[in-house]
Amino acid sequence: MATETLSDFLTMLDREGELARVSATVDPRLEIAAICDRIGKTPAPHGHQELDRSPAAVLGGKALLFENVSGSDIPVAINTFGSYWRVNRALGTKTLSDLADRVQALVKPEIPTTLMEKMKKLPDLLKLGTFPPKSVRTGICQQVILEGDKADLNRLPLIQCWPLDGDLDSGQVFDRAACANITERGTGRYITFGGVFTKDPETGSRNIGMYRVQQFGPRKCAMHWHLHHDGARHFRMYQKRNEKMPLAIVLGGESVLPYAATAPLPPGIEELLFAGFLNDRGIDLVPCRTIPLEVPANAEIVIEGYVDPNEKLMEGPFGDHTGFYSLADWYPVFNVTAITMRKNPIYPTTIVGKPPMEDYFLGKATERIFLPLLQMIVPDIVDYSLPISGAFHNCAFIKIQKQYPFQARRVMHAIWGAGQMSFTKFIIVVDEHVNVHDEQDVLFHLFSNCDPARDSEIVKGPVDILDHSSPEMGAGSKIGFDATVKLPAEGTVRKWPAELEFDAATLSLIERKWQEYGIK
Numbered sequence: 019m020a021t022e023t024l025s026d027f028l029t030m031l032d033r034e035g036e037l038a039r040v041s042a043t044v045d046p047r048l049e050i051a052a053i054c055d056r057i058g059k060t061p062a063p064h065g066h067q068e069l070d071r072s073p074a075a076v077l078g079g080k081a082l083l084f085e086n087v088s089g090s091d092i093p094v095a096i097n098t099f100g101s102y103w104r105v106n107r108a109l110g111t112k113t114l115s116d117l118a119d120r121v122q123a124l125v126k127p128e129i130p131t132t133l134m135e136k137m138k139k140l141p142d143l144l145k146l147g148t149f150p151p152k153s154v155r156t157g158i159c160q161q162v163i164l165e166g167d168k169a170d171l172n173r174l175p176l177i178q179c180w181p182l183d184g185d186l187d188s189g190q191v192f193d194r195a196a197c198a199n200i201t202e203r204g205t206g207r208y209i210t211f212g213g214v215f216t217k218d219p220e221t222g223s224r225n226i227g228m229y230r231v232q233q234f235g236p237r238k239c240a241m242h243w244h245l246h247h248d249g250a251r252h253f254r255m256y257q258k259r260n261e262k263m264p265l266a267i268v269l270g271g272e273s274v275l276p277y278a279a280t281a282p283l284p285p286g287i288e289e290l291l292f293a294g295f296l297n298d299r300g301i302d303l304v305p306c307r308t309i310p311l312e313v314p315a316n317a318e319i320v321i322e323g324y325v326d327p328n329e330k331l332m333e334g335p336f337g338d339h340t341g342f343y344s345l346a347d348w349y350p351v352f353n354v355t356a357i358t359m360r361k362n363p364i365y366p367t368t369i370v371g372k373p374p375m376e377d378y379f380l381g382k383a384t385e386r387i388f389l390p391l392l393q394m395i396v397p398d399i400v401d402y403s404l405p406i407s408g409a410f411h412n413c414a415f416i417k418i419q420k421q422y423p424f425q426a427r428r429v430m431h432a433i434w435g436a437g438q439m440s441f442t443k444f445i446i447v448v449d450e451h452v453n454v455h456d457e458q459d460v461l462f463h464l465f466s467n468c469d470p471a472r473d474s475e476i477v478k479g480p481v482d483i484l485d486h487s488s489p490e491m492g493a494g495s496k497i498g499f500d501a502t503v504k505l506p507a508e509g510t511v512r513k514w515p516a517e518l519e520f521d522a523a524t525l526s527l528i529e530r531k532w533q534e535y536g537i538k
């Protein structure tokens with residue numbers, strides 16, 4: 019059900035009434051982004067069938083295809099994953115829970131004992147049910163090859179998302195003094211929906227990450243990968259060797275690829291294997307023209323080049339998925355050596371901002387698909403949700419079946435040690451009868467069941483790089499609230515009252531007699 023190319027995906031969306039084509043000429047600076055923001059906050063054509071009870075669950079509008087973008091002859095696709103239904107189609111599943119069941123089936127047969135053993139098993143688990151990538155000689159992504167001076171990023175319709183993007187005079191900078199003398203300034207135009215392909219120089223293990231890339235010149239960009247992400251980890255290895263790092267930015271390809279690039283897989287586990295699992299077929303790869311990497315043969319556009327081990331550019335500011343600008347700071351430089359593309363390509367992009375945006379649905383896909391894997395590490399978790407108000411890294415609602423004192427705290431600490439979930443700033447743990455997909459229900463139990471002094475746990479640790487409230491970048495505090503019913507051993511606990519609920523007999527009585535009451 020997942021599609022092989024972006025244009026196939028768009029054709030399917032068109033057929034299903036999920037695509038709006040815009041033929042009016044639009045500006046890639048801000049205009050596309052503002053249209054997308056407005057459309058994304060309207061109801062999506064097919065609604066949703068997921069557990070999510072937030073008002074955003076039914077939103078997402080249509081995907082948009084801008085056929086005439088000033089300054090480029092390449093059309094722009096945006097909001098293509100921006101609803102539950104579209105994410106499901108991209109991943110070839112009916113619901114995200116169905117896909118989680120497929121992952122669960124992979125995980126089930128294993129009975130590993132220690133946490134390390136469990137982590138080590140993950141690559142095998144993914145390989146079990148999946149198809150490895152396949153090297154092929156040719157691919158549509160190289161129908162047009164632009165090398166040397168012909169490789170010019172200005173030919174691509176890169177968008178500017180928010181008004182202050184790339185504006186070093188805006189005050190949205192870490193270090194005003196450092197910015198004053200900067201001569202090389204970014205254009206404020208960004209590649210936002212590319213899969214960044216890199217390779218571990220020692221093991222050859224491949225990584226794909228979705229990282230934003232700001233254009234500086236016709237062949238120069240800044241790479242914004244966070245310290246904790248695999249692209250940055252690979253880069254540090256090349257820096258140590260004082261070698262330049264080959265890197266390719268892949269746009270389009272199999273509809274599972276953009277999601278796979280965002281999936282929080284543990285370091286060393288290849289996104290390409292995971293993509294093959296989602297796709298039910300290995301991804302075909304072709305060798306790049308100017309760098310020693312392989313890229314998906316079915317991509318629309320591929321940008322090849324090297325990241326210099328020493329050079330830096332002042333990257334940002336950028337309107338981010340937190341709903342705030344991330345401040346400008348120094349990031350590594352990507353020098354383009356070639357741009358390859360299919361004939362008549364389509365350029366995919368996205369904008370992030372205050373949720374819900376397109377990435378809300380990608381994040382929700384991760385929430386569901388990774389539940390079985392999270393349960394491998396923290397078996398106490400019955401279910402969880404990353405609520406929209408938390409913009410993913412800020413908050414997690416966790417449901418447990420409480421059996422012993424301080425179980426909620428054990429779960430909090432386990433989460434604070436689990437991959438990208440470890441950055442979660444607020445954790446709220448609730449009992450089994452609470453619906454974690456319903457924010458009201460969770461907050462009701464938080465506010466009523468917690469004595470703040472007794473039931474909170476504050477820790478220090480690494481936090482999301484984008485968190486602007488932490489005292490230091492990437493380092494701060496996190497808090498967990500135990501909103502479960504308290505047990506005597508958890509501090510001073512008085513007799514706990516029962517929660518209000520009607521009995522089954524009365525409920526079925528009024529159900530039976532409902533028509534009789536004549537209430538309209």
Ligand SMILES: Cc1cc2nc3c(=O)[nH]c(=O)nc-3n(C[C@H](O)[C@H](O)[C@H](O)COP(=O)(O)O)c2cc1C
Pocket residue numbers: 210225226227228229230231242243244245246247248249279280281282283368370377380438
């Ligand atoms: C639309 C979108 C934009 C993103 N931009 C960035 C970014 O600029 N830098 C970054 O480090 N992570 C970014 N992320 C998050 C990473 O893609 C995600 O954490 C991924 O798991 C990283 O992969 P890795 O662990 O292989 O590095 C973005 C995610 C989405 C959905």
Ligand SMILES: [Mn+2]
Pocket residue numbers: 225226227248283284285286287289
């Ligand atoms: Mn990775």
